Amino acid sequence: MIALLVRDLKLAMRAGGGFGLGLAFFLVVTVLVPFGVGPDSGILGAIAPGILWIGALLACLLSLDRIFQLDYEDGSLDLLATAPIPMESVVLVKALAHWLTSGLPLVLAAPVLGVLLNLPAGGYLWIVVSLLIGTPALSVIGTFGAAITVGLRRGGLLLSLLVLPLYVPVLIFGTEAARRGAEGLANTTPLLMLAGISAGVLALLPFAAAAAIRVNLR
Amino acid sequence: MSIWEYANPRKFMGWTGRLVPVFVVLAAVLIGVGLTWGFFFTPDDYRMGATVKIIYIHVPSAMMAINAWVMMLVASLIWIVRRHHVSVLAARAAAGVGVTMTLIALITGAIWGQPMWGTWWAWDPRLTSFLILFLFYLGYLALWQAIDDPDTAADLTSVLCLVGSVFAVLSRYAVNFWNQGLHQGASLSLDKEENVADVFWQPLVVTMVGFGLLFVALVLIRTRTEIRARRLHALEARERMG
Amino acid sequence: MKLIVENLLCQRGGVPVLEGVSFTLGPGEALVLRGPNGSGKTTLLRTIAGLQPAAGGRIELAEDAVAYGAHADGLKATLSVAENLAFWAAIYGTDDVDTALDTYALRGLAGRPAQNLSAGQKRRLGLARLLVTGRPIWVLDEPTVSLDADSVAMFGRAVGAHLAGGGSALIATHIDLGLDARVLDVSEFAATGKMAADGFDEAFA
Numbered sequence: 001m002i003a004l005l006v007r008d009l010k011l012a013m014r015a016g017g018g019f020g021l022g023l024a025f026f027l028v029v030t031v032l033v034p035f036g037v038g039p040d041s042g043i044l045g046a047i048a049p050g051i052l053w054i055g056a057l058l059a060c061l062l063s064l065d066r067i068f069q070l071d072y073e074d075g076s077l078d079l080l081a082t083a084p085i086p087m088e089s090v091v092l093v094k095a096l097a098h099w100l101t102s103g104l105p106l107v108l109a110a111p112v113l114g115v116l117l118n119l120p121a122g123g124y125l126w127i128v129v130s131l132l133i134g135t136p137a138l139s140v141i142g143t144f145g146a147a148i149t150v151g152l153r154r155g156g157l158l159l160s161l162l163v164l165p166l167y168v169p170v171l172i173f174g175t176e177a178a179r180r181g182a183e184g185l186a187n188t189t190p191l192l193m194l195a196g197i198s199a200g201v202l203a204l205l206p207f208a209a210a211a212a213i214r215v216n217l218r
Numbered sequence: 219m220s221i222w223e224y225a226n227p228r229k230f231m232g233w234t235g236r237l238v239p240v241f242v243v244l245a246a247v248l249i250g251v252g253l254t255w256g257f258f259f260t261p262d263d264y265r266m267g268a269t270v271k272i273i274y275i276h277v278p279s280a281m282m283a284i285n286a287w288v289m290m291l292v293a294s295l296i297w298i299v300r301r302h303h304v305s306v307l308a309a310r311a312a313a314g315v316g317v318t319m320t321l322i323a324l325i326t327g328a329i330w331g332q333p334m335w336g337t338w339w340a341w342d343p344r345l346t347s348f349l350i351l352f353l354f355y356l357g358y359l360a361l362w363q364a365i366d367d368p369d370t371a372a373d374l375t376s377v378l379c380l381v382g383s384v385f386a387v388l389s390r391y392a393v394n395f396w397n398q399g400l401h402q403g404a405s406l407s408l409d410k411e412e413n414v415a416d417v418f419w420q421p422l423v424v425t426m427v428g429f430g431l432l433f434v435a436l437v438l439i440r441t442r443t444e445i446r447a448r449r450l451h452a453l454e455a456r457e458r459m460g
Numbered sequence: 461m462k463l464i465v466e467n468l469l470c471q472r473g474g475v476p477v478l479e480g481v482s483f484t485l486g487p488g489e490a491l492v493l494r495g496p497n498g499s500g501k502t503t504l505l506r507t508i509a510g511l512q513p514a515a516g517g518r519i520e521l522a523e524d525a526v527a528y529g530a531h532a533d534g535l536k537a538t539l540s541v542a543e544n545l546a547f548w549a550a551i552y553g554t555d556d557v558d559t560a561l562d563t564y565a566l567r568g569l570a571g572r573p574a575q576n577l578s579a580g581q582k583r584r585l586g587l588a589r590l591l592v593t594g595r596p597i598w599v600l601d602e603p604t605v606s607l608d609a610d611s612v613a614m615f616g617r618a619v620g621a622h623l624a625g626g627g628s629a630l631i632a633t634h635i636d637l638g639l640d641a642r643v644l645d646v647s648e649f650a651a652t653g654k655m656a657a658d659g660f661d662e663a664f665a
Contacts, residue, residue: 084524168389169392
């Protein structure tokens with residue numbers, strides 16, 4: 001399993017696109033927002049947590065279709081399915097690799113982009129904390145979506161349609177936690193809910209995703 | 219003879235063929251009676267005026283929108299456990315009806331909301347939940363459409379339905395947490411103060427039963443169509459294989 | 461490590477392709493599958509490898525005994541030859557990459573990224589993967605595609621050594637590998653089309 005994780009990280013590094021593209025996308029989205037809503041720093045500060053969360057979510061979405069697609073096309077997925085590691089573990093490792101290459105850089109970049117959006121001083125800690133707790137759920141849910149669509153032509157668009165509604169609870173609790181934190185309100189409840197969702201999807205979705213992959217390989 | 223015998227495709231075609239007309243006629247009569255009663259023989263509400271009458275379409279369609287998803291969930295579980303082809307085709311049929319009912323509930327809600335709240339749309343928890351439900355239906359139906367092999371499609375949509383059901387409930391909770399909302403509480407719970415008065419309630423029950431029968435009839439008709447399509451697909455595939 | 465297949469029914473896309481397939485494969489034995497394109501060789505091999513469920517009949521096989529080799533080699537273009545092999549060795553919990561490199565004369569290419577290999581070299585690397593799995597039963601689908609005569613001989617010797625070591629091999633190929641192998645023509649088992657696998661069709665009959 002560690003070998004698989006190392007391989008996926010190596011591939012992401014060597015292919016280049018892995019870290020860079022998602023981050024650049026996150027940056028571009030954040031930069032575009034003030035052009036859309038106007039440069040008023042009050043408005044920007046108020047919506048900053050939401051913008052950062054939506055930007056991170058969309059950046060995460062970008063790389064989802066690569067999670068299994070390349071392995072499916074070059075036959076690796078067939079070989080992994082006949083290898084002595086359970087498909088559930090493969091799914092978990094893939095989700096972890098996706099989080100390390102897509103989610104974690106976004107978490108680290110968010111406070112920097114927060115400056116551009118005039119995020120209130122109290123918000124920096126909470127945007128990082130909420131993203132840190134919430135982005136693993138985005139990766140796992142996305143991995144499930146990728147597993148469902150792996151064998152399909154035009155899978156990418158369908159993947160977004162399937163995954164985005166599933167992101168709703170994560171987005172709601174994530175932004176609530178960040179927004180309330182930024183405004184100095186109590187945000188324990190949304191943080192706990194967010195942590196609960198992350199833990200729940202980590203425990204349960206790999207089974208559903210593994211079942212979907214086995215169906216797609218038949 | 220076990221109950222599953224009735225779900226054997228050929229038997230299913232037989233008994234549903236006889237039942238569908240009965241359901242269609244009953245649904246038409248009940249909806250006709252309920253709507254006529256509700257539209258012309260009930261007083262205007264003291265607060266909402268005549269706009270209240272859209273309730274006779276809005277509430278039943280909203281209920282069917284949720285019932286259709288519940289039926290999809292049960293049918294998907296039956297497919298996963300017993301691999302019964304008719305059940306998964308019925309799930310697909312229910313999704314088509316469900317998405318339409320959701321759309322009707324959303325549109326009638328907007329039409330009702332305009333005079334009452336002064337806005338076509340508000341990000342109220344119930345409205346938002348229905349919009350999310352609509353997105354779930356779209357995803358489910360799009361997945362069916364995207365997959366050629368019927369068994370693969372059945373398996374993947376069933377898995378999606380199970381996972382989606384959990385997330386739909388989660389979303390409902392999250393949306394409640396997110397915004398408290400304008401929408402009135404449940405119209406039909408027995409202990410609520412703001413419960414609708416009997417004069418409105420009686421025709422509403424009639425239309426709801428009517429919508430229920432309409433739902434059953436539509437699901438049966440669509441399932442029959444799906445079964446024929448599946449049969450056709452199998453024959454074509456066999457033809458190709460020589 | 462014996463592979464026993466009895467009265468197997470295989471389907472592709474919900475349609476039966478092969479029916480009544482029966483054979484046994486003991487240690488040290490090789491079985492070559494023949495049959496025209498589209499006759500169901502790949503479907504049979506994938507069913508035995510466990511990638512798709514048998515629609516009927518029985519496959520008796522120890523767990524974790526099969527190493528499957530498909531049309532696609534599952535190579536990563538940006539990893540080197542040695543890295544590709546080391547990855548699969550780690551997945552299967554073995555560590556003898558060197559023997560695999562030597563058997564297929566890949567030693568000199570060990571540091572080269574897989575994307576810079578020729579088609580035949582890629583294939584050799586894909587076949588070398590079988591050696592690092594340490595699995596006794598090789599299930600191979602057209603292993604000699606894009607190999608030149610020398611490489612085919614190399615592959616024949618590798619299979620021979622595998623059999624001599626108590627392994628066995630089930631190979632779909634049209635080329636003579638110089639092995640003492642039985643031949644099974646899968647077109648004998650072509651499904652007549654009367655039998656539907658899922659009971660959906662005959663319910664209408």
